[in-house]
Structures are given as structure tokens and as C-alpha cells.
Amino acid sequence: MQAIILAAGEGTRMRPLSASVPKPMLPVAERPIVAHTVEAAAAAGADEIVLVVGYEADAVRRYFGSEYAGASISYAVQMEQSGTADAVRVAARHIDGAFAVLNGDNLYDQASVARLFEAGPSVGAFRVENPSQYGVLTAETGRVTGITEKPDDPPSDLVNTGAYVLPEKARNWLDVPVSERGEREITDVLARVIAEFDVEYVELDRWMDVGRPWELLEANEWWLGELSTALAGDISPDAHVEGSVVVEEGATVKPGVVIEGSALIRSGATVGPNAYIRGTTLVDEGATIGHSVEVKNSLLFAGATVGHLSYVGDSILGRDVNFGAGTTVANVRHDEGLVEHTVKGERVSTGRRTFGAVVGDGAKTGINTSLGPGVTLSPGVTTGPGEDIVRDRTGDKG
Numbered sequence: 001m002q003a004i005i006l007a008a009g010e011g012t013r014m015r016p017l018s019a020s021v022p023k024p025m026l027p028v029a030e031r032p033i034v035a036h037t038v039e040a041a042a043a044a045g046a047d048e049i050v051l052v053v054g055y056e057a058d059a060v061r062r063y064f065g066s067e068y069a070g071a072s073i074s075y076a077v078q079m080e081q082s083g084t085a086d087a088v089r090v091a092a093r094h095i096d097g098a099f100a101v102l103n104g105d106n107l108y109d110q111a112s113v114a115r116l117f118e119a120g121p122s123v124g125a126f127r128v129e130n131p132s133q134y135g136v137l138t139a140e141t142g143r144v145t146g147i148t149e150k151p152d153d154p155p156s157d158l159v160n161t162g163a164y165v166l167p168e169k170a171r172n173w174l175d176v177p178v179s180e181r182g183e184r185e186i187t188d189v190l191a192r193v194i195a196e197f198d199v200e201y202v203e204l205d206r207w208m209d210v211g212r213p214w215e216l217l218e219a220n221e222w223w224l225g226e227l228s229t230a231l232a233g234d235i236s237p238d239a240h241v242e243g244s245v246v247v248e249e250g251a252t253v254k255p256g257v258v259i260e261g262s263a264l265i266r267s268g269a270t271v272g273p274n275a276y277i278r279g280t281t282l283v284d285e286g287a288t289i290g291h292s293v294e295v296k297n298s299l300l301f302a303g304a305t306v307g308h309l310s311y312v313g314d315s316i317l318g319r320d321v322n323f324g325a326g327t328t329v330a331n332v333r334h335d336e337g338l339v340e341h342t343v344k345g346e347r348v349s350t351g352r353r354t355f356g357a358v359v360g361d362g363a364k365t366g367i368n369t370s371l372g373p374g375v376t377l378s379p380g381v382t383t384g385p386g387e388d389i390v391r392d393r394t395g396d397k398g
Contacts, residue, residue, distance in 0.1 A: 001044075001045050001046045001047065001048075001098070001099070001100060001117055001165075002046065002047075002048045002049075002050065002094065002095060002096065002097065002098075002099040002100065003041040003046035003048070003049045003050070003071075003099070003100040003101075003102060004049075004050045004052060004087075004088055004091045004094075004095075004099060004100065004101050004102070005034065005037055005038060005041065005049060005050070005051050005052065005101075005102050005103075005104045006052050006084060006087045006088070006101065006102070006103050006104050006162075007022065007024040007025075007034045007051050007052060007053055007054075007060060007104030007105070008022075008052050008053050008054030008077075008078040008079075008087055009022075009023055009024070009054070009104075009105060010022075010023070010054070010055070011023025011024075011026075011105070011211075012344055013211045013212050013343050013344060014026070014211065014212060014213060014216070015344075015360075016318065016358065016359075016360030016361075016376060016377070016378045016379050017213060017216070017316060017318055017358065017360065019360055019361065019378075019379050020056075020319075020361055020379065021056065021059075021319070021361075022053075022054065022055065022056045022059070022060070023105050023210075023211075024037075024060075024104040024105045025056070025059060025060065025063070026210075026216060027220075027282065027284055027299070027301065028107070028210070028216070028219045028220055028222075028223050029220060029223040029224055029227075029264055029282065030246075030248075030264060030266065032063065033104065033105055033107065033210055033219065034051070034060075034104035034105070035063070035064075035068075036107055036108075036223070037102050037103070037104050037106065037107070037108065038051075038064065038068055038069055038071070038073075038104075039068075039069045039110070040102075040108045040109070040110045040113045041071070041100065041102060041113060042068070042069035042070050042071040043069070043110040043113070043114070044110060044113040044114035044116070044117045045114065045117050046071055046100060046117070047070075047071050047072065048071060048072050048074070048094070049068075049071045049072070049073050049074075050073075050074050050075070050076055050091045050094045051064065051073060051074070051075050051076070051104070052075075052076045052077075052078050052087045052088070052090060052091050052104075053075055053076070053077055053078070054077070054078055054079055055079070057075065057077055060075070061075060074094060076090040076091040076093075076094070077090065078090045082183055082184060083178075083183025083184040083185050083186075084101075084162075084183070084184075084185055084186035084187075085174050085175075085176050085183075085184035085185055085186045085188065085189050086174070086183070086184045087186075088101055088174055088186060088189070089174040089175065089184075092171045092174060095168065095171045096168070097168050098120055098121070098165060098166065098167050098168055099165070099166060099168070099170075099171075100116070100117060100120070100163070100164065100165045100166075101162075101163070101164045101165075101166065101186060102162065102163050102164075103161075103162035103163070103209075105209070105210050105211065106161065106162050106163070106207065106208065106209050106210065107206070107207065107208040107210060107219055107222065107223075108124070108161070108163060108204060108206070108207055109204065109205050109206040109207075111205065112124065112202065112203075112204035112205050112206070112207070113163065113204075115202050116163055116165060116202045116204075117165055119165070119200045119202050120165025120166070120167075120200075121164075121165055121166060121167055121193055121197045121198070121199045121200070122164065122165045122199060122200045122201065122202050123137065123144050123147075123160060123161075123163070123164055123190065123199060123200075123201050123202070124160075124161035124162070124163030124164070124201075124202055124204050124207070125137055125139075125158045125159065125160065125161060125201040125202065125203050125204065126158070126159055126161050126203065126204050126207040127157045127158060127159075127203065128157060128159050129157070131151075131154040131156070131157050131158070131159050132150060132151060132152060132154050133150055134150065134159035134160060135147050135148065135149050135150070135159060135160035135187055136148050136149075136150075136151055136154045136155060136156055136157075136158065136159055136160070137156060137158040137159065137160055137201055138155045138156060139156070139158065139201050142200055142201065143198055143199060143200060143201070144194055144199045144200070144201050145194065146191070146194065147160055147187050147190060147191065147194075149187065158201065158203075160187065161204055161207045161209075162209070163204070164186070164190065166189070166190075166193055167193065167197060169196075170189055170192070170193055173189050173192045173193075174189060176188040176189055176192075206222070208222065212341070212343055212350075213316055213341065213358045214341065214350040214351070214352055214355055216299065216316060217280075217297070217298075217299065217314065217316065217355075220280055220282055220299055221262075221280045221297075224244075224261075224262040224263070224264055224280045224281075224282065225244070225262050225280060226244075227244040227245070227246050227261065227262050227264065228244065228246075229241075229243075229244055229245050229246065229261070230246045230247070230248075231245070231246075231247045232247060232248055232249040233247035233248055233249055233250060233251035233252060233253060233265065233267075234251070234252045234253070235247055235252075235253040236253060236254050236255040236256075236257070236272070236273075238255035238256060239253045239254070239255060239256070239257040239258070239259070239272070240257070240258045240259070241253070241259045241261075242259070242260055242261065243259075243260050243261030243262060243263075244261040244262040244263075245259050245261035245262070245263045245264075245265075246263070246264045246265065247265045248264075248265065248266050248267040248269075249267060250267035250268050251265045251266060251267055251268065251269045251270070251271075251283075252269070252270045252271070252272075253265065253271045253272060254270070254271065254272030254273040254274075254275075255272065255273050255274075256272060256273045256274035256275075257271050257272035257273065257274065257275050257276075257277070258275075258276045258277070258278075259271070259277045259278075260277070260278040260279075262280045262281075263277050263280070263281045263282075263283070264281075264282050264283065265283045266282075266283060266284050266285045266287070267285055268285045268286040269283045269284065269285060269286060269287045269288065269289075270287075270288045270289070270290075271283065271288075271289045272289070272290070272291070273291055274291055274292045275289045275290065275291070275292065275293045275294070275295070276293075276294045276295070277289065277294075277295050277296075278294075278295075278296050278297070279296045279297030279298070279314075280297050281295055281296070281297060281298055281299070281300075282298075282299045282300065283295075283300050284299075284300055284301050284302045284303075284304070285302045285303075286302050286303045287300040287301070287302060287303060287304045287305065288304070288305040288306070288307065289306050290305070290306060290307040290308040291307075291308040291309065292308060292309050293306050293307075293308060293309065293310050293311070293312070294310075294311045294312070294313075295311075295312045295313075296311075296312070296313040296314065296331075297313065297314050297354070298312050298313065298314060298315045298316065298317070298356070299315075299316045299317065300312075300317045300321075301316075301317060301318050301319045301321070301361075302319050302320075303319050303320040303321075304317040304318065304319065304320065304321040304322075305320075305321070305322045305323065306323040306327070307322070307323065307324070307325060308325050309325050309326050310323050310325065310326060310327045310328060311327075311328045311329060312327075312329050312356065312357075313329055313330075313331035313354065313356050314329075314331040314352070314354045314355050314356045315329050315331065315355075315356035315357045315358065315359070315371075316357075316358050316359065317357075317359045318359055318360045318361040318362070318363070318379065319361040319362070320361055320362050321359050321360075321361070321362065321363050321364070322363075322364045322365070323364075323365050323369075324364070324365045324366050324367040324368070324369060324385070325367045325368070326367050326368040326369075327365045327367070327368070327369045327370075327371070328368075328369075328370050328371070329356040329357045329370075329371045330356065330370065330371065330372050330373050331354045331355060331356035331373055332353065332354055332373060333353075333373055336353065337353075338350060338351060338352060338353060339352055339353065339354070339355035339373045339374045340374050341355065341358065341374040341376070342374075342376055342392055350374065355373060355374055356371065356373060356374075356375075357371040357372075357374075357375045357376070357377065358375075358376045358377070359376075359377045360376075360377060360378045360379030360380070360381070361379045361380070362379055362380045363377040363378070363379060363380060363381050363382070364381075364382045364383070365377075365382070365383045365387075366382070366383050366384045366385035366386070366387060367385045367386070368385060368386045369383045369384075369385070369386070369387050369388075369389065370387070370388045370389065371389045372388075372389060372390040372391075375389055375390065375391070375392060375393070376392040376393070376394075377389070377392075377393045378392075378393065378394040378395050380395060381393050381394065381395040
């Protein structure tokens with residue numbers, strides 16, 4: 001089976017985290033989102049995988065090389081964001097027989113992908129409480145009869161997961177008309193397949209569309225929650241570790257540290273002394289959590305530093321962020337309402353009662369800065385000592 005994995009999207013809904021890193025390359029546990037997708041496809045039987053990449057293509061190539069997870073890897077480049085059908089079209093020269101298409105910024109469980117491959121032609125489906133924000137499937141006796149994009153009155157609770165197995169003939173149908181969004185959509189190709197073939201829907205056991213920052217938190221909650229404890233790093237005998245915790249070789253945990261997993265402390269990271277990590281937390285390569293810092297249910301990307309006497313809750317800190325001493329993140333509203341966050345210029349609900357700050361690469365806070373729930377700091381911006389940030393802080397680099 002060949003699998004085409006779409007990893008060229010700019011990820012504007014994930015900004016500021018995707019300003020310099022392609023969304024599919026953002027970390028979920030110890031590897032990028034798209035690596036989980038590649039592994040699921042390979043485990044399900046894909047022996048040839050084509051990664052459709054865009055900007056930062058070299059970074060993707062360096063990570064995957066020509067073979068990954070037992071599958072051969074090749075690349076197709078889509079520089080213009082012209083839709084999912086166009087993304088598959090740039091990979092069409094690789095197609096030889098029936099082929100799978102998977103979104104590289106979605107997470108799928110491997111067993112479900114295997115069932116999808118076996119059933120082809122097929123569409124991955126998932127049941128959700130609020131289907132109107134997705135493409136919604138209609139079906140009869142296990143066969144897909146249609147798909148409606150973001151309907152006001154959804155015909156079912158089965159939504160499209162961006163996972164397909166298509167017949168070889170579909171490679172000739174990729175030049176579909178431009179949609180109202182100005183893109184050529186793979187769902188229009190699917191409509192032609194449905195008209196000519198019996199297309200089965202396969203309900204996935206687990207699935208997640210990782211499109212916005214809080215969903216990146218949720219993705220890490222999924223994968224870090226499945227860790228098995230492994231303590232290979234330099235851990236002080238005066239530290240206390242409980243729950244599912246991985247401390248990789250080359251990481252340092254200093255005296256007085258308390259870690260209550262699930263947590264992953266990656267190689268080159270340093271924690272402590274006297275720091276407290278709880279909830280589902282990723283401390284990526286080279287990140288630093290210093291003296292008397294508390295981190296709860298957060299992601300610290302590579303090189304991020306929270307030096308001392310700070311609190312970070314339900315937040316995401318980009319690469320090489322630096323929090324000055326005493327920086328505090330508020331992650332709960334006083335009215336106990338759901339926290340809102342800015343996505344593509346609009347404030348939207350995260351659906352979470354606890355959500356802190358999203359901080360772009362290289363941003364720095366002055367000492368005793370306070371960050372309100374749902375606040376964004378754009379890449380490279382700074383705050384002054386003692387500032388109370390209750391609205392997004394943007395700058396020339398944001």
C-alpha cells in the first residue's frame with residue numbers, strides 16, 4: 001500500500017507556534033505530529049510513503065530521510081497552499097495502484113488505520129458531539145453516500161477524519177474545480193469516487209485533528225498519558241518521581257525536584273533544584289526549568305527556559321522562550337468560564353476551563369510579568385518588568 005501524507009499546510013490556526021516551524025513538525029511527546037501519522041501508516045501496512053511538504057521542507061527531509069518506521073520515504077513539494085486535492089496531485093507521479101491519503105496534522109490509532117487500509121475504497125470516520133465544524137458523512141448500510149462541509153444542520157454525527165483509501169483511478173480526478181474557499185479539495189475527488197465505487201466508512205477508535213494550540217496540548221495529553229516509566233537520565237537521589245515519567249539519557253533532574261507524571265524530560269533538559277512538575281508535561285530537548293518553578297500540564301519546546309520562581313500552567317512555550325524570574329501564568333478565569341484564545345484574528349472558545357499562555361519562539365518576559373488566561377505572545381516580543389499582560393502582545397516578528 002502506498003500512503004500520501006499531507007504535511008505542507010502553513011498552520012495559520014496554530015500561530016504563533018507555526019510561525020517558523022511547520023505545524024506537522026510541532027512536538028507530540030518525543031516526535032513531531034506527522035511522525036505519529038507516518039508510523040501509523042507504516043504499522044498498518046504502507047511500505048511506501050510520500051510526504052507532501054511545503055516551507056521548511058529541508059527540516060522534514062532531515063528528520064525522516066529515505067526510510068522511516070520500516071517504510072520507504074519520498075517527497076513531493078507543494079509551495080502554494082492550493083488545497084488538499086492539489087497536494088495529492090503533486091504526489092500523483094508516485095501513485096501505482098490503490099493509495100491511501102492521510103492528513104499529517106491528525107493523530108490516528110494504528111489499529112484503526114489498519115482496518116481502513118483493509119476496507120478500501122474507504123473513508124475514516126469518527127463520531128463527535130458537535131459535527132457542524134467538520135465535514136459530515138452520510139451513509140447507508142456501512143457505505144458512504146455523501147459528505148457535507150460544515151453543515152448548519154448535520155445529517156449525522158459521523159465526521160470525516162481526513163483519512164482515505166482511494167482507487168488508482170482517482171489520480172485522474174485531482175484537477176477538480178476550485179471551491180468557495182479558493183482551493184481544490186480532496187473531498188470533491190471523494191465525491192466522484194463515491195459516485196463510481198462502493199466506499200466503506202471505517203469508524204476510528206481514536207482520532208484528533210491537531211489544528212489549534214490547545215489541541216496540541218490535548219495531543220500531548222493523549223500520547224504522554226501512554227508513557228511507561230523509564231529513568232535513564234541523571235536524577236538526584238533527593239528528587240521524587242511518581243507516575244508515568246520518562247527522563248531521557250542526557251537529561252538532569254536536580255535535588256528537591258518533584259515530578260508527578262505523566263511527564264517527559266528529554267535529553268539535554270534540566271529541571272531544578274526544588275522544581276515541581278505535574279500534570280501532562282513535555283520538557284523538550286535543551287529546555288530548562290529552574291529553582292522553585294512550578295509547571296503544570298504544559299509544553300516547553302526545545303531551548304525554552306523558565307529560570308526561577310515562576311508558575312506555568314496549561315501553557316505552551318515555543319523554542320528558546322525565556323521567562324524572567326517571577327513570571328506567572330494565570331490559567332483560570334475568575335468567572336469559571338471557558339478560556340478564549342485568538343485564532344486567525346478572532347477570539348474563540350478553547351472549550352477548556354484551564355488554559356494559559358501561548359508563547360512564540362524567542363519571546364522573553366521581564367521579571368514579575370503576569371500573563372492572563374488565553375494570552376498570546378508573538379515570536380520575539382518582550383515584556384517589561386512587572387507588566388500585567390491581559391491582551392495579546394504582538395510585534396514585528398509576530
